Amino acid sequence: MILLIQLETIRGEKMAFQKRLKKLRNEKGVYQKELAKIIGVSRPTITQYESGQRKPDHETLSKIADYFDVSIDYLLGRTDERKSADKIKQALSDDEDLQEFWEQLSTREDLKLMFKQTKDLSPESIHRIIEIVKIIEDEERERHGG
Numbered sequence: 001m002i003l004l005i006q007l008e009t010i011r012g013e014k015m016a017f018q019k020r021l022k023k024l025r026n027e028k029g030v031y032q033k034e035l036a037k038i039i040g041v042s043r044p045t046i047t048q049y050e051s052g053q054r055k056p057d058h059e060t061l062s063k064i065a066d067y068f069d070v071s072i073d074y075l076l077g078r079t080d081e082r083k084s085a086d087k088i089k090q091a092l093s094d095d096e097d098l099q100e101f102w103e104q105l106s107t108r109e110d111l112k113l114m115f116k117q118t119k120d121l122s123p124e125s126i127h128r129i130i131e132i133v134k135i136i137e138d139e140e141r142e143r144h145g146g
Contacts, residue, residue, distance in 0.1 A: 016077020018052045024068040025050075039063040 025035055025046075032046040039060060048054035056064065065072045070082045092098040105111045118129060 017055065017075055018050050020075055020077065021046075021064065022050045024070065028068065035067070038067055 025032070030038075032050075033043045036043045036046045040063065041056075041060060045054065049056060061072055061075060065075055068075075071079070073079045074082050092102055105115070118126060121129070
């Protein structure tokens with residue numbers, strides 16, 4: 001029974017990939033030959049991807065995702081969001097401060113590390129961290145005469 005469910009999942013992802021690849025290629029108006037050249041495979045390989053006869057390796061999957069500016073999860077049918085960041089940006093669209101912070105987060109390794117370190121903490125622990133951050137902000141204001 002478990003094996004059957006796993007096979008259906010694999011088949012579902014395979015089917016989603018072949019449909020999404022063809023859809024993205026058609027949306028962009030790119031021929032199989034052109035896409036093949038761009039990602040470094042043969043045109044028959046693209047045909048096999050789109051017919052479900054073959055699956056790309058991880059490196060090729062990454063190239064396809066990068067070319068079409070979508071996530072690998074979208075290509076595989078695991079999500080309907082073309083890019084996971086799009087969903088976040090949409091959620092932040094009503095708050096300019098959060099939008100600005102999101103843009104900074106993409107370029108600052110220290111902020112990325114902070115979020116990675118806190119992602120599994122309980123709400124109580126996060127609240128304590130917020131209190132500590134407020135104390136640090138107050139100290140910064142005092143030091144800079146604000």
